[in-house]
Amino acid sequence: MSGRLTVRNLYKEYADPDEGTIVAVDDLSLDIDDGEMIIVVGPSGCGKSTTLRCIAGLTDPTSGEILIDGADVTDLPARKRDVAMVFQDYALYPHMTARENMGFGLKMRTDLPKAEIRERVDRVAETMGIGDLLEKRPDEMSGGQQQRVALGRAIVREPAVFLMDEPLSNLDAKLRTKMRTEIQELQNELDVTTVYVTHNQTEAMTMGDRIAVMNHGNLQQFGTPLECYHTPNNTFVATFIGSPSMNLIDVASGGTGTLDADAFTYHLTDALREEVPDGDRFTFGFRPEDVELSETDPDFEVDVTVVEPRGDLTYVSGDLGSQSVTLTLPGTEWIEEGRTVGVRVPADAVYLFDDETGELLFTRKSPTDGNTGAGGSADATENADTTENTASAENADRAENAGPTGK
Numbered sequence: 001m002s003g004r005l006t007v008r009n010l011y012k013e014y015a016d017p018d019e020g021t022i023v024a025v026d027d028l029s030l031d032i033d034d035g036e037m038i039i040v041v042g043p044s045g046c047g048k049s050t051t052l053r054c055i056a057g058l059t060d061p062t063s064g065e066i067l068i069d070g071a072d073v074t075d076l077p078a079r080k081r082d083v084a085m086v087f088q089d090y091a092l093y094p095h096m097t098a099r100e101n102m103g104f105g106l107k108m109r110t111d112l113p114k115a116e117i118r119e120r121v122d123r124v125a126e127t128m129g130i131g132d133l134l135e136k137r138p139d140e141m142s143g144g145q146q147q148r149v150a151l152g153r154a155i156v157r158e159p160a161v162f163l164m165d166e167p168l169s170n171l172d173a174k175l176r177t178k179m180r181t182e183i184q185e186l187q188n189e190l191d192v193t194t195v196y197v198t199h200n201q202t203e204a205m206t207m208g209d210r211i212a213v214m215n216h217g218n219l220q221q222f223g224t225p226l227e228c229y230h231t232p233n234n235t236f237v238a239t240f241i242g243s244p245s246m247n248l249i250d251v252a253s254g255g256t257g258t259l260d261a262d263a264f265t266y267h268l269t270d271a272l273r274e275e276v277p278d279g280d281r282f283t284f285g286f287r288p289e290d291v292e293l294s295e296t297d298p299d300f301e302v303d304v305t306v307v308e309p310r311g312d313l314t315y316v317s318g319d320l321g322s323q324s325v326t327l328t329l330p331g332t333e334w335i336e337e338g339r340t341v342g343v344r345v346p347a348d349a350v351y352l353f354d355d356e357t358g359e360l361l362f363t364r365k366s367p368t369d370g371n372t373g374a375g376g377s378a379d380a381t382e383n384a385d386t387t388e389n390t391a392s393a394e395n396a397d398r399a400e401n402a403g404p405t406g407k
């Protein structure tokens with residue numbers, strides 16, 4: 001019952017009284033495999049919902065095509081597309097029971113006999129563990145229960161494609177974490193092609209096979225979560241994926257194997273030196289969780305301004321010369337505000353970007369590549385550790401995209 005979904009050169013503009021036109025989605029192309037779950041992520045207004053609505057048939061694209069299993073559905077109305085959508089606000093009919101809500105689409109869109117609709121609803125309710133809700137109306141259910149019913153309603157339709165628009169954003173943090181796992185399990189079990197829109201980067205990192213990162217209507221990267229984390233295409237992806245955000249520092253090439261900023265000189269290892277392209281100015285990047293404190297051999301010193309202990313981790317904000325940086329340290333590490341600490345950035349944690357275009361010039365490789373990047377084989381374990389730490393930090397369900405400095 002599943003389907004391959006192709007979005008080809010999707011472009012959507014809206015008329016705007018002040019600005020003339022707003023380009024909501026700009027030449028977006030995505031090839032989504034049968035049974036794959038992809039997460040569309042990006043800041044508010046980047047075109048996520050418009051993309052989803054164009055796939056659903058709720059918004060007409062200005063140009064471009066939508067194909068399901070190779071068939072062009074661009075001109076088909078929503079009800080004739082083999083897709084089911086789950087919204088943030090559940091959109092259940094208040095006067096109907098959960099059973100009636102779940103069966104309603106089948107009753108309206110198909111000529112399935114009543115008994116079969118009943119059987120399908122029962123089967124899905126059993127799979128989802130919501131059998132006891134079937135005779136209840138929405139006002140007798142909690143938010144989480146309503147969202148389960150809304151999901152169930154999409155599942156009974158047995159569509160080729162599921163479209164989910166921020167389905168968890170009305171739920172509290174704990175329930176959100178639980179439902180996140182439930183949706184993943186259901187999606188694995190049903191194996192239905194799914195496009196899931198969110199601005200929450202924990203969901204982006206953990207739920208999908210691949211992430212499509214968008215900004216200003218443009219696709220910035222379409223890759224696995226770990227590819228986007230380890231080898232971001234540009235500074236936008238680098239700072240959007242990962243929490244707190246990657247630190248970016250303007251540097252000049254010192255010519256003799258160093259990168260110079262106003263407050264430090266970074267000495268490149270021989271292996272790194274060969275990787276650095278010609279050029280005078282770069283943007284030097286390092287993730288907060290990759291640093292080490294070092295009293296004896298620091299790359300630079302940070303004047304600590306704010307310390308936020310979280311128990312498992314400690315977030316430290318501070319000044320590196322004229323620029324602000326964030327460090328993520330083990331929770332066992334205690335630093336007083338106002339202190340100056342020595343910090344080391346290991347060679348395999350260095351990212352380098354073009355200072356004008358923001359494009360990635362150099363990075364370690366993703367551990368899933370089977371290639372450990374500049375540092376050689378010993379670094380494989382180090383990279384894997386980093387990933388694990390990050391995953392557990394994500395599991396703590398920190399506030400979406402919020403680093404301590406609110407970057």
Ligand code: ADP
Nearest residue numbers: 014015022024043044045046047048049050051
């Ligand atoms: P996101 O889902 O990422 O927050 P949207 O797809 O909702 O982004 O919106 C993308 C851009 O298109 C925004 O600038 C938004 O203001 C604009 N937009 C969305 N829907 C409409 C509409 N119906 N009319 C005019 N502008 C719209």
